[in-house]
Amino acid sequence: MTNEISFFQNPEGTQEEILEATFYALRQHGYADLTISKIGDEFEKSQSLIYHHYDNKDELLVDLLDYMLEQVESQVPLPNQSPEEYIEIIVDEMFGTNGNNNLEFTQAIIELRAQAAHDDNYGRLFRRSDDFIRKQIARAIRAGVDAGAFDVENPSQTAALFHTVLIGIQTEQITSDEEPIDYTRAEFQRYIENCLFPE
Amino acid sequence: MTNEISFFQNPEGTQEEILEATFYALRQHGYADLTISKIGDEFEKSQSLIYHHYDNKDELLVDLLDYMLEQVESQVPLPNQSPEEYIEIIVDEMFGTNGNNNLEFTQAIIELRAQAAHDDNYGRLFRRSDDFIRKQIARAIRAGVDAGAFDVENPSQTAALFHTVLIGIQTEQITSDEEPIDYTRAEFQRYIENCLFPE
Numbered sequence: 001m002t003n004e005i006s007f008f009q010n011p012e013g014t015q016e017e018i019l020e021a022t023f024y025a026l027r028q029h030g031y032a033d034l035t036i037s038k039i040g041d042e043f044e045k046s047q048s049l050i051y052h053h054y055d056n057k058d059e060l061l062v063d064l065l066d067y068m069l070e071q072v073e074s075q076v077p078l079p080n081q082s083p084e085e086y087i088e089i090i091v092d093e094m095f096g097t098n099g100n101n102n103l104e105f106t107q108a109i110i111e112l113r114a115q116a117a118h119d120d121n122y123g124r125l126f127r128r129s130d131d132f133i134r135k136q137i138a139r140a141i142r143a144g145v146d147a148g149a150f151d152v153e154n155p156s157q158t159a160a161l162f163h164t165v166l167i168g169i170q171t172e173q174i175t176s177d178e179e180p181i182d183y184t185r186a187e188f189q190r191y192i193e194n195c196l197f198p199e
Numbered sequence: 200m201t202n203e204i205s206f207f208q209n210p211e212g213t214q215e216e217i218l219e220a221t222f223y224a225l226r227q228h229g230y231a232d233l234t235i236s237k238i239g240d241e242f243e244k245s246q247s248l249i250y251h252h253y254d255n256k257d258e259l260l261v262d263l264l265d266y267m268l269e270q271v272e273s274q275v276p277l278p279n280q281s282p283e284e285y286i287e288i289i290v291d292e293m294f295g296t297n298g299n300n301n302l303e304f305t306q307a308i309i310e311l312r313a314q315a316a317h318d319d320n321y322g323r324l325f326r327r328s329d330d331f332i333r334k335q336i337a338r339a340i341r342a343g344v345d346a347g348a349f350d351v352e353n354p355s356q357t358a359a360l361f362h363t364v365l366i367g368i369q370t371e372q373i374t375s376d377e378e379p380i381d382y383t384r385a386e387f388q389r390y391i392e393n394c395l396f397p398e
Contacts, residue, residue: 030317032231107316114313116374117306118229126374134379160382161390165360168367175315175325180333183359187394191360194393195386 018043018050022064027104031061031111062121065112068105069129076136083144087192090137094166095185096173106170133166134159141196151198158196217242217249221263226303230310235259261320264311267304268328275335282343286391289336293365294384295372305369332365333358340395350397357395 011017021042029038036057040047054060077089096106116123138159144150152158165188169181210216220241228237235256239246253259276288295305315322337358343349351357364387368380 030314032314104316107313110309110370111313111316113370113373114306114310115229115231117303117310123374127376130371130375130379154382154385157382157386157389160379161364161386163379164367164371164383165363166367167370168363168365171309171312171366171370172329172363174312175322176329177326180329180359180362183353183356184363186353187356187360190356191390191394195390 014045014049015053016067017045018053018060019064019067021050022060023068023108026061026064026108026111031115034061036060058115058119058121061112061115062125065109065122065125068109068112069125072109073129073132073136076133077140078136079140079143083140083147083149086140086144087196090140090162091185091188091192094162094169094188095181096169103173107174110171110174130163130167134163137162144196148198150196152196161191213244213248214252215266216244217252217259218263218266220249221259222267222307225260225263225307225310230260230314233260257314257318257320260311260314261324264308264321264324267308267311268324271308272328272331272335275332276339277335278339278342282339282346282348285339285343286395289339289361290384290387290391293361293387294368294380302372306373309370309373329362329366333362336361343395347397349395351395360390 011020018039021044022039024042025039026034028042034057036050036054037047039057039060040050043050050060054063075093077086077093079086081089112122113126116126134156138155141150141152141155141158145152145155165184169184172181172184210219217238220243221238223241224238225233227241233256235249235253236246238256238259239249242249249259253262274292276285276292278285280288311321312325315325333355337354340349340351340354340357344351344354364383368383371380371383
């Protein structure tokens, strides 16, 4: 999720090199026009190696998605700072203002999420990842409640809205200008002040 | 956006019949596997009529999207009831609990939104529609502020968060179970009570 797509800066082994080539080919051609042959064009080794590992493009893309979602999950901040700092960090992550935003990464994720309507192998991975992120956020909010920093009755409920706004921003970013997203952020900040912090 | 996809119940003329066939073919095959020939299979008249109107599938899908977004826009409630009732109606619309939710309609919309990453003809339509919806909601909130029903400083900002949550729910619905969406709704309701209504 960095500008350099750093998770591919040092691909380890053939498998990761194939996933890297798949990501670049997906970015360039989109899901619909993607073929193993086009992935081969982005791959420095022999195309036959791809066929050795994968039977078809969906098998490959599901593996790529798994890999990408692991990156996303690893970026959900752990609650090892003050609750107030945690909220600041998570909001920066959500709105991509941490310098780590990569629109092409997000676009690829949304394109693969749309595939879940036709192939539940994608859906299964998104459900796992979405649940993980919601639970991480809920855990941090619960810690803040225990510490008396937040006044929230149901941290899972609060985390669910955080997650929906995160996904909404990701989806809006494909098409939107910056202004509406800045507006959403300002209003979300108002929600945090009025609904998370005690009066 | 209704269960019967009522906007196609009485297609008027060949053009609308082509769009109807395109919607059903898109729903069945997905964007990637869609061809004019598969659209022809859903079309009761001669396939040559489709080629008479359209050069390729994207031209046809952009027209379908335009048509679908008009349906979405027409469902944004007008502020011709009390501000409190308006909020209730708009939240029902957002969370698809008005009996008009159609998951397949929403899935098709998200799939076409993902195409905006590769073809700005889709992006242009989404920007127009998103702006329209945000402005309609902002107008209604402003009317509520004027009537003393809401205590909101910047209605456009509030409308932007409503819109992001709407898009987030649409996108999450592709993969999500019901529970997280119910949680989001409960928390969004808490936001409305704390951030829209005066204390």
